[in-house]
Amino acid sequence: MFKLLYLKNVYQLMVKKILILGSSGLTGTSLIPLLKEYNVFTTYHSEKIYENDIYLDVLSYKSLQNVFELSVPDIVINLTGIYKNLEFCDQNKDLAMNMNCNALKSISKLANEFDSFLITISTDQVFDGSKGNYKESDEICPINYYGKSKAEGEKIVQSIVKKYCIIRTSMLWGENKIRKTFSEFILDEIEHNDKLKLIEDQITSPTYLKNFCKMFFEVIEKEIFGIIHLSGPEKISRYEFGGKLLKIAGLDTEKIIPSKRSEFSFGKYMPRDTSLNIDKATTMLDINPEEIKISMQKYLHEIN
Secondary structure (H helix, E strand, O other): OHHHHHHHHHHOOOOEEEEEEEOOOOOHHHHHHHHHOOEEEEEEEOOOOOOOOEEEEOOHEEEEEHHHHOOOOOOEEEOOOOOOOOOHHOOOHHHHHHHHHHHHHHHHHHHHHHHOEEEEEHHHOOOOOOOOOOOOOOOOOOOOOOHHHHHHHHHHHHHOOOEEEEEEEEOOEEEOOOOOOOOHHHHHHHHHHHOEEEEOOEEEEOOOOHHHHHHHHHHHHHHOOOOOOOOOOOEEEEEHHHHHHHHHHHHOOEEEEEEEEEOOOOOOOOEEOOOOOOOHHHHOOOOOOOOOOHHHHHHHHHHO
């Protein structure tokens, strides 16, 4: 019995500990099932998702320090932040900057103190959208406040943390119980309305959530440092995305109406083309970005 307990304790010491900040969100709830071989510590702010969730106020250094001390993490995954939409962030600048940037100062300092590998999520919105196909090394120059707050957060991590990875992604979509994604929005709208306007003059790299989390898992396993773009391989508009989804689903594509950014109040905050270059990901990862057609077929099979 003593030998079994000893071996169990040794095993627990060998298993790496991961602290996930913001584990109850879109990415966290999809990533956690892949982390079975790790000792995972999850956090919550308003409502517990997992039984052993630790309370966290990401804007409180004392609260952050507490979760670090309880978990003593080898790896910290920061999924906290505020988005809702581009217009919301522009109208709530202090909140956006505090959540997406200032909180990272405390997280970065604590990651160094505990010698943790910090992985944090950023966005294609750090680019101005003037050219598209952005590489990790391209200069960041956001045109909306959400992008600005995330860009400043990136700079803080790079200036403070010894071991870090900044993952930039673009328009996550797919099935998720926590938050409705763009694909679910389209299918719901088509079911309940005759027509749906989708923007045709703004380009992104739509990213299938399950594929993204598999690539994310590899970043953890391989401890990839620096900046990496994890997104879908195709650069298309929301209008094109909606058309592909409805066609594969066998639904009427004529229900989608092509629209311009200028037709919407939030359109002025949208860069023209923030598509991401994924050469680094395809070179370094075994799991590569998945074609939209394949992802959509998998997604529709799952939800049906």
